[in-house]
Amino acid sequence: MIRLLPVVAFRHQDCWFGIEAGCVRSRSFSQPASAVRAPSFASLLDGNTEWPVRQWLLLRGQQQDWSLGIQGEAELLEVAAEQIHPLPPLLAARSTFLPLRALAFDAGRLLLLLDPLALENLAQGQVSAVV
Amino acid sequence: MMSDSQLDSLLAQRQATDREIVDVDEPTVKLVIFSLDERYFAFSGAAIREVLPGSEPVYFVPGMPASVEGVMNVRGDIESVIGLHSLLQLSGRIENTSRSSILLGRGGQMHSGLRVDQLLDVVDVVQSQIQEPPESLPAHLQAFVTGLLQFKGKAVTLLDLDAVFAAWKRGQG
Numbered sequence: 001m002i003r004l005l006p007v008v009a010f011r012h013q014d015c016w017f018g019i020e021a022g023c024v025r026s027r028s029f030s031q032p033a034s035a036v037r038a039p040s041f042a043s044l045l046d047g048n049t050e051w052p053v054r055q056w057l058l059l060r061g062q063q064q065d066w067s068l069g070i071q072g073e074a075e076l077l078e079v080a081a082e083q084i085h086p087l088p089p090l091l092a093a094r095s096t097f098l099p100l101r102a103l104a105f106d107a108g109r110l111l112l113l114l115d116p117l118a119l120e121n122l123a124q125g126q127v128s129a130v131v
Numbered sequence: 132m133m134s135d136s137q138l139d140s141l142l143a144q145r146q147a148t149d150r151e152i153v154d155v156d157e158p159t160v161k162l163v164i165f166s167l168d169e170r171y172f173a174f175s176g177a178a179i180r181e182v183l184p185g186s187e188p189v190y191f192v193p194g195m196p197a198s199v200e201g202v203m204n205v206r207g208d209i210e211s212v213i214g215l216h217s218l219l220q221l222s223g224r225i226e227n228t229s230r231s232s233i234l235l236g237r238g239g240q241m242h243s244g245l246r247v248d249q250l251l252d253v254v255d256v257v258q259s260q261i262q263e264p265p266e267s268l269p270a271h272l273q274a275f276v277t278g279l280l281q282f283k284g285k286a287v288t289l290l291d292l293d294a295v296f297a298a299w300k301r302g303q304g
Contacts, residue, residue, distance in 0.1 A: 015193060045193060088202065088211035090243045093300040097194025103202060103209050110190035110202065 004078040007104075008057060009111060011072035012041055016111050018079070018104070023116040025058040025065060027074055032058045032067045039123045040069035045097060061120050068119070079104045079111065098122065159255040162280075163234060164287055165247035167215060168223035171287040172247075173280075178238050178292040181205075182250055185231030198304050200246055203233070210235060212244040218295065218304025220271050223248075239293040241300065256280060261289060274298060 006021035031038050031053075042051035053069030084104040087095065099118040104111040161176030189201040189212045200212040212233060216223050232250040236243060261278040268276055275298065278289040298304065 015191065082207070085209040088209060088243060089241050090213060090296065090299060091192060091195060091199065091202070091211045094196055094199065094302070095194050096196075100192070100194055103192070105204055105209075110192075112192065 001081075003081050005081065005084060007077055007079050007111070007113070008074060009077055009106075010041070010055075010057070010070045010074040012045065012051075012070065016106075016109055017041070018077075018111045018113045019057070019059070019116055019119075020113075021076060023060050025060060028056050028058070029054070031056050031069070032065075037061075037066040037120075037123050038069060040071070042071060044068075044099070044119065044122050059116055059120070062117065066120060066123060068123070077106060079106050084113065158258045160258055160261070161253065162256050162287075162289070163253050164251040164282055165232070165234065166249045166251060167219065167247055168221035169248075170221065171251065171282070171285045172219075173282075173287050173289050174234065174236065174292050175289075176253060179234045179236050181235040182253075183233040183235065183244070185228065185233055185246065187233060189233075196304070198299075203244060205235070205244075210242065210244045212246055213299065213304075214246050215295065215304065218299060219275075220269075236292050236296075238291075239296050241296040243296070251285075252282070254282070256282075 007018040008021050008024045008027070009016050009018040026032070038056070040049065040051060040053050042048045051071045053071060055070050055074055056067045057070060057074070058065055058067050083106060084102055086092070086102055087100065099114045099122060100112055101115040101118070102113040104113055162173040163176050163179045163182070164171060164173045183205070187203055189203050191201045192199065198214050198217045200214060202209050202211055228248070230249045231246055233244040233246050236245050261280045264273070264276045264279060275290050275294045276288055277291045280287050280289065
């Protein structure tokens with residue numbers, strides 16, 4: 001039974017997002033050379049390319065690794081299984097951001113947990129949106 | 132000692148009438164009555180499992196329609212919080228005021244918090260007080276409105292929570 005889920009959490013604007021740590025190879029302050037795609041998270045979330053990228057997460061892809069540019073701080077944390085919840089049904093029915101998979105409360109903040117495969121699918125149309 | 136006064140007769144008559152009213156075993160329905168944009172609505176009490184203060188923290192979730200306020204932590208569970216202004220075509224917006232409340236509704240295998248401007252009352256109403264919705268009801272309300280009633284001089288529109296959730300899930304509101 002899974003009791004804790006390791007998550008790489010990062011901040012974007014006023015929200016905290018998380019990706020299962022097992023899907024994140026590394027974090028760096030420069031764009032990894034090995035990655036085939038490098039969109040910013042902001043561009044995937046709402047098409048906004050104005051936010052500066054300060055760090056890169058190298059993610060395991062379906063075929064190849066790819067990197068995701070993030071604007072804010074990032075940290076590794078473990079989220080208790082009982083704190084993780086699927087999207088409430090009404091929100092699941094209307095969400096326009098398909099990678100949003102689940103929600104968790106951690107240390108008094110809401111963590112928006114992302115599906116890395118759905119994130120990669122979304123990124124496929126946005127090659128090197130941010131350099 | 133018996134009295135022949137008219138007043139006594141009248142009071143006795145009144146008491147009998149009151150007893151008749153109390154004894155009537157007319158079915159009642161519990162209603163949760165609330166206001167939205169200075170109009171009055173109600174859900175069946177069976178559909179509302181809890182009423183929470185509007186001051187409970189609600190967390191923003193991106194990628195949602197404007198009618199989604201966010202999610203809240205209800206004793207360790209997560210509930211969405213939505214507003215009904217858009218669905219009911221009211222002019223106001225979701226507002227977290229000191230008087231607002233969040234109704235935790237459940238219906239049609241869906242559940243959510245619903246922010247209302249003010250909770251007015253939770254009452255048992257005799258079913259015969261609820262009138263059928265008129266044919267002149269605006270088209271956008273016909274799917275949700277199951278009846279109308281007068282409560283403390285206010286016209287209250289009775290809404291079907293299942294229908295509200297179903298419409299919201301289909302993309303209305």
